[in-house]
Amino acid sequence: MAAAQEVVTETPTVEAPPKRAMTLGYGTSLALLGLLALVPLFAKNFIIFQMTTLLIYALAVLALNILTGGSGQFSLGQSAFYAVGAYSSAILMEHANINYALTLPISGVICFAFGYLFGKPALRLSGIYLALATFALATAMPQLLKLGVLEPWTGGVQGLVVDKPDAPFGLKMSQDMWLYYFTLAVSTAIYIFSVNLLKSRSGRAFMAIRDNEIAASAMGIDVARYKTLAFGISAGITGVAGALGAIAVQFVAPDSYTVTLAISLFLGMVVGGVGWLPGSIVGAAFIIFVPNIAESISKGLSGAVFGVLLFLVIFLMPHGARQVAMFGQRLVGKLWK
Amino acid sequence: MELLINQVLAGIATGAIYACMALAIVMIYQAIENLNFAQGEMAMFSTFVAWQLMQWGLSYWEAFLITVVLSFVGGIVIERLLFKPLAKAPILTNVAGFIALFAIVNSCAGLIWDFTIKEFPTPFGSAPFLGSQLISTHQAGMIGVTLLLLLLLFFFFRFTRIGLAMRAAAALPESARLVGINTSWMIALGWGMAAAIGSIAGMLIAPVVFLEPNMMGGVLIYGFAAAVLGGLTSPFGAVIGGFLVGIFENLAGTYIPGVGNELKLPIALALIIFVLVVRPAGLFGRAIVKRV
Numbered sequence: 001m002a003a004a005q006e007v008v009t010e011t012p013t014v015e016a017p018p019k020r021a022m023t024l025g026y027g028t029s030l031a032l033l034g035l036l037a038l039v040p041l042f043a044k045n046f047i048i049f050q051m052t053t054l055l056i057y058a059l060a061v062l063a064l065n066i067l068t069g070g071s072g073q074f075s076l077g078q079s080a081f082y083a084v085g086a087y088s089s090a091i092l093m094e095h096a097n098i099n100y101a102l103t104l105p106i107s108g109v110i111c112f113a114f115g116y117l118f119g120k121p122a123l124r125l126s127g128i129y130l131a132l133a134t135f136a137l138a139t140a141m142p143q144l145l146k147l148g149v150l151e152p153w154t155g156g157v158q159g160l161v162v163d164k165p166d167a168p169f170g171l172k173m174s175q176d177m178w179l180y181y182f183t184l185a186v187s188t189a190i191y192i193f194s195v196n197l198l199k200s201r202s203g204r205a206f207m208a209i210r211d212n213e214i215a216a217s218a219m220g221i222d223v224a225r226y227k228t229l230a231f232g233i234s235a236g237i238t239g240v241a242g243a244l245g246a247i248a249v250q251f252v253a254p255d256s257y258t259v260t261l262a263i264s265l266f267l268g269m270v271v272g273g274v275g276w277l278p279g280s281i282v283g284a285a286f287i288i289f290v291p292n293i294a295e296s297i298s299k300g301l302s303g304a305v306f307g308v309l310l311f312l313v314i315f316l317m318p319h320g321a322r323q324v325a326m327f328g329q330r331l332v333g334k335l336w337k
Numbered sequence: 338m339e340l341l342i343n344q345v346l347a348g349i350a351t352g353a354i355y356a357c358m359a360l361a362i363v364m365i366y367q368a369i370e371n372l373n374f375a376q377g378e379m380a381m382f383s384t385f386v387a388w389q390l391m392q393w394g395l396s397y398w399e400a401f402l403i404t405v406v407l408s409f410v411g412g413i414v415i416e417r418l419l420f421k422p423l424a425k426a427p428i429l430t431n432v433a434g435f436i437a438l439f440a441i442v443n444s445c446a447g448l449i450w451d452f453t454i455k456e457f458p459t460p461f462g463s464a465p466f467l468g469s470q471l472i473s474t475h476q477a478g479m480i481g482v483t484l485l486l487l488l489l490l491f492f493f494f495r496f497t498r499i500g501l502a503m504r505a506a507a508a509l510p511e512s513a514r515l516v517g518i519n520t521s522w523m524i525a526l527g528w529g530m531a532a533a534i535g536s537i538a539g540m541l542i543a544p545v546v547f548l549e550p551n552m553m554g555g556v557l558i559y560g561f562a563a564a565v566l567g568g569l570t571s572p573f574g575a576v577i578g579g580f581l582v583g584i585f586e587n588l589a590g591t592y593i594p595g596v597g598n599e600l601k602l603p604i605a606l607a608l609i610i611f612v613l614v615v616r617p618a619g620l621f622g623r624a625i626v627k628r629v
Binding site for chain 1: 603
């Protein structure tokens with residue numbers, strides 16, 4: 001059926017931001033970090049808890065951003081990796097009595113392996129097909145966690161309850177506040193790692209693949225290796241976020257990790273700006289707070305209000321928060337002159 | 338052996354649902370090269386419109402006809418109002434738009450018609466078909482309508498000027514514009530047709546799964562699966578994909594021990610991923626050759 005073949009010029013599915021525009025300058029980053037470190041000192045426990053959740057979701061969105069914005073691969077299945085991370089951490093804490101901080105790297109490694117292995121068959125898929133395959137993974141995950149065979153470890157439908165860690169070294173700090181600073185430290189470390197990753201040789205390989213796979217392989221980039229690597233790294237970071245999420249919520253259950261979570265994370269990435277790492281936190285704020293705002297505007301129509309708000313956001317800034325940041329940067333630049 | 342035949346028949350019956358939905362999905366994919374996540378919700382809304390018209394005293398076929406026309410217009414209006422402004426935005430932003438549309442339609446339907454389950458009539462009756470307990474006349478009718486739709490679509494795309502223009506606009510938008518085709522309106526037309534086909538699918542599915550705002554959730558996933566399995570570029574493939582998914586789902590539920598209703602979906606999806614890994618363009622899809 002040679003005649004039925006279609007030849008098209010490949011247009012990148014993810015439009016490419018210039019590399020310098022993928023991160024913030026040092027000054028802005030430090031100011032933001034300072035702000036994040038200071039706010040809890042003046043906030044109530046509930047708000048601190050929400051900020052912890054914000055950071056955790058921001059990590060998960062960041063992971064998706066590396067995969068989609070970095071290497072150009074779609075995923076609607078991040079909730080599966082998040083679930084594996086959460087469950088690994090919970091099981092290690094409950095059944096093996098491992099310290100909560102140590103479960104994070106272990107969850108990360110488990111998820112890296114899982115993502116890497118999933119990335120292997122997914123290599124043959126791209127675009128919408130890859131989206132469907134990952135979507136399938138996300139749909140299947142809650143059912144797999146409920147399996148009777150795994151019940152002695154996973155606790156089946158009931159899930160597992162996790163203890164919240166106390167602040168160490170006799171620090172006089174509430175559990176929520178300690179967990180917040182712990183999360184902030186982990187997130188900052190992972191953010192720095194991600195920024196450097198994208199600046200490195202591997203990061204450039206990711207972006208070359210994103211922009212044009214054929215051209216990238218012609219330049220000598222091992223496309224298969226870097227695509228699976230991107231999947232692995234993304235899954236690993238999502239796994240760490242999942243583990244932190246399990247510790248923060250003190251509870252894991254199969255139905256917390258449905259496709260809805262994967263879709264939320266995807267929306268977070270789009271709102272934050274695809275390929276713009278600092279946007280992850282804006283995206284995370286959107287997916288945490290906007291549903292609440294929608295609910296407070298109208299209980300019966302919360303879904304519709306959420307949809308309308310989402311439409312407003314993508315109409316006003318189709319390139320996400322990155323667009324606003326770039327606009328602001330240009331404005332500041334003009335005023336400076 | 339009898340069990341096998343019965344299960345295959347039952348699979349074809351459920352497969353008809355997926356085939357209907359897959360046809361609507363392929364229709365929109367032809368026009369915009371993207372999967373519309375709100376497709377199922379749009380179909381659900383249309384079905385509610387038909388139900389409302391019947392409540393107001395119209396006969397089935399009157400309501401059917403009006404609903405199809407309304408859905409066609411509705412599809413075009415949605416495209417013009419919401420997605421035409423996003424035509425230049427990145428693809429991922431468009432996908433976010435579909436999700437937003439999903440939330441809006443679902444929530445509005447819930448508010449207007451609430452979440453109680455409603456019965457939807459069938460024009461074909463529900464007696465056993467040809468004496469078989471597994472396929473009812475409604476399901477046979479559904480298969481018939483799906484095949485008829487497929488035939489109509491084939492004739493439309495193959496033998497009408499406007500069908501040709503739509504294919505051209507989808508395949509090579511730039512060149513199509515140069516020969517005087519209004520590609521922007523072709524996309525709107527694609528939305529309209531997809532909404533109309535979706536409404537027919539919704540009205541055929543509703544007597545089986547019952548009418549409520551969340552009725553399309555599962556169906557849409559299977560519809561996507563069917564469309565992708567058959568190949569997103571081929572309406573014929575989508576219908577065959579629908580039947581195959583239905584049959585496989587039933588056989589897996591019957592023959593693989595430990596697979597209850599819970600694991601039917603994951604197994605069906607695993608099969609699809611397997612097929613995609615072997616044949617990335619789907620069973621009947623055309624491979625697209627890319628150049629740098």
